[in-house]
Amino acid sequence: MTGDPSLLSLVEAADAIARRRLSSVEVTQAALERIASWQPLFNCFIALDAASALARAHWLDAELAAGRLHGPLHGVPLAHKDLFYRAGEISTGGSLIRREWRADATATVLARLDGAGAIQLGRLNMSEFAAGATGHNKWFGDCRNPWNPAYVTGGSSSGSGAAVAARLAYGALGSDTGGSIRLPAAANGVLGLKPTFGRVSRYAAMPRSWSLDHVGPLARTAGDCALLLGVIAGADPEDSTSSAVPVPDYRAGLKRGIKGMRIGVFGVDDQAVDPQVRAALDAGMAVLQGLGAELRPMPPLDLARYFDLAEIIIKCEAATMHAPWLRERPQDYAVHVRTRMEAGLLVPATRYIEALSLRGPYLSRFLETVMADLDLLYGPSIPVPLPTLAETDPEAPDADALALMARFSMFMRPFNVLGLPALSVPCGFTANELPTAFQVVAKPFAEATLLAVAQAWQDATDFHHRLPELPA
């Protein structure tokens, strides 16, 4: 094969390796060369494991030569947010406190990717302890947007979004407690899928909030997402919150089309969504309608109701985990990370349990009313054009920055509270030449529906083929 293999999609790379048109060593070396060029400016990685990645690539090539294909990701280099544990190895969680901490267990999702033949290139940058929507990191340096290094990547899976967009890895795992997969996906111009609560094991993934954490993939194409989700989804005896609902063949359903699909367009007021983002959303609606979807206007969602529940739950659960460090090492947190948790130490337990207890009734009502006659919901991911890193410095926030950050994740958190699957899909660029995206939300365990929409969208548009360029 000719050309840079890093520019292939994950599915194309896996296919080329399986058919022995490319070796795993070739694609891994290409990824490492690309990382060497991009890392100094964009800081996507906290740690690179080049030697072990290449060693595994050599071994997988030898295995394939011997007729042993290890799975659908055989020889494909990936990289993941630095909160998925691997026994005996460091997992920082983007924090100073865990800078040298070594895990004693391996995340189920990493074990499943290993079993499918994947290679891990390294550990990706992230917001400290998965707390932060922009990608700033006081301890490891800010991750920078591949489309323009002055701009935010979104967080907290900042490196996952940036690395996939820059073609440094064919796909990445992230975690999403209040938008942390979908925000960096939207900000960097890639797909980001937060699955249904329980669809993917969280075992040995650093928690931020046990009740709201979700693990999922960021990738370039619908096919790539489907492949990754198919590998990591399914019940896990190590995670009591994982579900035994059967895992479908996500790739088989990709091409089913969206003709007749009933899509509710959630109403948003002009103050919530910037006109540039709205224009991209409107253009996206026209494309989906042209593909045969039936679009139905919906009243605005009561976002504040879900936001407050999420606040209480995240603060209480995070504060519980962090309580010893909050007392003994407060100086070892970025101020904005520490202060976001402190209220959780002071909320009455009854209020926290009330918030948890409200999720069920809210979900029932949502499914019986908003989603009753719909297959999907359609709306914004990030409702504003991306800001710069300087404009949103969390260590020196001004009133404008705080107001902007509050808007950043307003369309994300409701679906963590409700546990519904949600996918951010790139749909254009704003005037600052940074990506923007729409978000689609489906019924419980209907990830295949989301992926079918993304496939139809990518068949009809070319945003997923556009490529950020390394500044001269």
Place this chain on the structure above:
Amino acid sequence: MTISARSVAEWATAMQDLHLDGDRAAGLAAELARLDIAVRRAADGLDFDSDPARFRHILETAAQKNA
């Protein structure tokens, strides 16, 4: 009853061994009051048998219905 900065500071010290300065206690008091009111009002609709574990059951039941 309002949540005062002083009551927050005293509560934090007594219950969590956390020592807050006056400004921080005042900020937390406002934050706690807002969240408390929002969730308390919403929880008025909860019945006696409400159970957080129902949430997962509802997700999985919906999946069966949609299959």
